[in-house]
Each structure stands twice: as C-alpha cells, then as structure tokens.
Amino acid sequence: MADSSTNGLTSLARALSQPSLDLIEVNDVSPPRSLQLHPGRRRKLSSCNSIENADLITSPCAAEARVLVINTGGTIGMTLHDDVLAPQANAFVKSLRKLPIVHDETYAQQTRMYEYYGSDTLVLPKPAPHPDLQFHGLSKQNKRIVYTILEYNPLLDSSNMTTDDWGRIGKDIERNYESYDGFVILHGTDTMAYTASALSFMCEHLGKPIILTGSQVPIYEMRNDGRDNLLGALLIAGQFVIPEVCLYFYNKLYRGNRVTKVDAGSFNAFSSPNLPPLATAEVDIAINWDTVWRANTTAKFQVKTELNRNVGLLRLFPGITASTVKAFLQPPMEGVVLETYGSGNAPDNRPDLLEQLKKATDAGVIIINCTQCLRGSVSTSYATGKVLIEAGLIAGGDMTPEAALSKLSYVLAKKELDLEAKKKMMAENLRGEMIADLAGAKLCLSDSRFIQVIAKSLSVSCKEELEAIRDALTPTLACAAAKIGDIEALKALKEMGSNLCLGDYDGRTPLHVAACEGHLKMVQYLLSHGASVHAKDRYGDTPLCNAVRFRRKEVVKLLRKTGAHFSRHELEEAGTEMCSLAANGDMDGLEIWSLAGADLNQPGYDGQTAIQVSGVIQFKATPPAL
C-alpha cells in the first residue's frame, strides 16, 4: 500500500472511511466507467473557453427544469379505431415533436439534448417576454422546461384502471423523484379524480408537484383541449414548487383530492366544489399560495403502494332496503363511504337500516358519512344526521366521495395501526382533503396590525393592495428573522398569514438563509411549517448546497433526512469544487459534500476527480449513514 501518511487527503480518507467510505489502494486512477462524463457532455464542458459556444455551455442544467411525463393513456392520446376511440401506442412523442408550440427542435439539436436525456425527451420553446409575466414567475426564472415522456404499455382508457395502476405510477415517481423538478401524469378523465385522490394519500411527505391532466378531445384533432392542458401542466410543474398532487384542466390547477368530474361533454370537465383552485392560468399564471398544502414534516418522500381493496361506496336513496345495506356490509367489506342526503342525513325513522349500520361498525367496518351534494359539508345539525353518529359513523366533513374512498383504502392498509388509530386517522385532515375543524381556520390577513399600519401609512384600502404589501414585505422580513434565528418573529409572520416558503427578490427563502447560518432549530421550525427543501434561488442553489458551502453539518444531516438532494447544476459543479478542496487537502470540506450526497468520484471540469487530484488514493464512496 502506498505510504500516504504525509498527505492531507490520507487523513481525510481515514476520517471519511469511518464508518462508511472504503479506502482502497489503486494504481489506475481513471474514474469508474459509470462515472465518466458522457462524451457529448465532456465536449461541452471542455469547450468552456470558446466564446462562440458560450450560449450552449452556460450550464444548461441551471437554466432548465426537468419534468417527467408519465403517459398512462386516456383520450388525450387516442385515435379512432373501428369508429371508437382507443389509445394509440408509440405515437405521442412523435406527434409532439412536430408541434413547435410544445417542442423546440433547434434548442434540442444545439444542446445535444437527446444525447443526455434520451430520445423520448422534448423541450418547450422559450416563452416570449411579456411585461406582465415578470410579476408572476412565468418568465422570472426564464427556464427551459425539458420533459421526458414515459409511456405505459398498454395505454389505458381510465375506466380500465385499478389500484395496481396507481401503485405503478407511484413507484415510477418514487424511482425518478430526485432527477426531476416535477411530474405530469397523462390520464383519462373518467377516473382521474380517483387516481389523483389516491396518489395524494400514497405520496407521503411530498415536496414536488405531481400534476394529473388529460383531455376531452384527442391531441391529434384540429380542435382539442389536450395541447393547452399539457402545456399548462408542464409550465406549472416545471416552475413552481407546489408540493401537492394536483389536477390541471381548462386553465385551472386544483388540489387532486378535491376534484370530481362533472361534465362529460365540456372542456371544463372538473370541479373542485369545496376548495378554490390552487392556480389559474389566464394571461399569466397566478398561484394562490395561501391555499397550497404542505407536508410540514422533516421526513423523506416515500410512496405507499399498499391499498386495501375491501372498500366501497353506498349511495342512500329513498326506499333502500335493509337487506341491500346488510348484503353490502358483509365481510370482506372493511370500509364504506355512505353517501347521505344534504348535510349528512339519513332516515331516523328506519330502525332496520340503522341497525344494519350499527352492527357493521360494531364488527369493525369503518363507515364514513359523506354528502351526496356536490358542495358543502356533513354536520349534526339535524336529528337525521345525529342518528348516524350514534350508529358509529365517522363524519367525512367536506370530502368528495372519491377522496373518502381512496383515503379509506390507504388508511385500512396500514398494518401497524389498530382499528381506533385508523378511525382517528380517517377523521383527520391528512392532505388537505377536508376541513376537519372550521373553528381552527387560520387568522386572516386583516387581523395583522403590522401590515395594517403600513397599509394605512401608504393609504391602502382594498384587500388586493393589502395582500400585495404583505407579499412584498414578508419574505424579506422572514429572511431577516431566519438570519438571526428568531423563531418568535417567524411565528408572528406566519400568524399574519405569510407564506414562509416565499423567496425574496433573489428567490432566497428563509430556509436558504437559516441553512447558511446553521440555525438548526430554525431549519427544523421552517421544515415543520411548510418550507420546501427543493426551493431554488435565482442562481439555482438549494438550501442543502448553501449548508454545505457554509459547512453546517447538522443542518446538512437534517435536510438530507427530509429528502433534500443537490440540483443537477449543483451536482455538475460538485466535481470541480471537490477537486479544489482535495487540492487544498481540505478534509472537512470534502466530508460535508459527501455527507450531503455528493459522490467523491464525480469528475470536475477537466474530467479529474477529487481522488485523482490527491494523486494517491481512491475512495469507493458510499455516503455516510445519516
């Protein structure tokens, strides 16, 4: 073994090899094959000095957002066969490639995009500059949206979908989670509300947008809604960190577990009766950030594919017999959504019916009370509603039947929970699918004295202007509080209705600032109050990368635990930065990069790795266990 005791990197290797890096002696210092740069990429990087190539080489990754499009089927990609519409395999990418409004072939060729991302990748054209859009983020980041299409085989009419298909979608998202900024799922409209609801529960601790969309008329037709729906979904998924499973249709972005299909013959096919849209795409895309749901956890994203299929929907109607209800509630039934009248009412003059319901809940069947009405919530204001509570039913609030059913399926599959815990979970608001407690609604903006005083001094009167002032001031104030670690100030800002995820003029969020400063408690507070670990500032930097650069080890550990990872442009720069640390024998610096998930074998700008720069040793890297 080479004597490397005099080399600073040796101690580094020792430090890092305990407990999780294997130090091995090598003569051949070329990077492992799998880590070598793609030839095209290498050419691109090595041409950094050439001015005529400058346009191509200015870190395209930093200026690109990547979206994975999972094409499951539906009308959007259907063609006529024997006079009926059916999905057409292997046609979607080819046709989109010919449409300049959804694909820029010149950019793809100039940047050798297909070499890096594969032939099923397309790129949206650059949005034309528009003065109004600057205020709403569409062109603020000025990013190219590069999207890769993963087509399922077979493509399905959504009426043919099962819970297994939901599991497949979930697993594909999980597998690709770190490589993309957002996900779009092309899906038939008929059961889209069920899939959106199910995915919202299956995706635990979600930090990135997942947007379902489709169309009423195939994209191949001259007049169709598919193009607009696809474009809108891509633009939102690529540019905004909305950490929800959403549904985009007819210029509106909805929370996925709040929608229901209401029209079979209109482009405006969906409604979200109890929650306003999360975003509207009119002249500009306006996000209703106050409504966006956040996981508020420090746990990593994961997809739970176990679902209980012994669930069902039972709709009350006048004259329903007790024997029908009894038959429906027999084993193996474990969970039922009872669709009741009005605000959750059932006949209180039908002891035979109520007896069957009571027997079932006593036997451990969970029954959720949801209204048949499109809008509104269940309550116990009528005697006819109270009898259902007495029969052991759980109030479903303002949940859609689609959401209630998929929630049951998800909760009942949790083997680690007993019946009481499952019932409790069903009554709780898990993903913004219901308003469980109207009294607990948050303080409204007008309660904020601070903003009111400023508004008064500026002679502001209307709500919109008041909100504009709040949104302009509070991100900067929140960043200032994050800098000095003042959690109380952040709490006060939150109580005013401010969104702690919003960035300042440079897109820097309080989490970026707290990560730089190493305020662990502040980072913890922000993460448990909706801050996104995937937020990127104007320069494409994440809070994780900030914590690494300022050597905040504990913060790095917490961010990693929450699922933080480097962006592609940070990963590209990591190789070069680690080489320079290696050249300076900076072990601590290298260790923190490794802790944050960087690969010490990652080549720098000239193809050399940190290991090679040391000239002595090579690490077989496995990131330290967190």
Ligand SMILES: NC(=O)C[C@H](N)C(=O)O
């Ligand atoms: N518009 C549509 O996508 C309807 C189609 N039957 C489906 O759900 O797959």
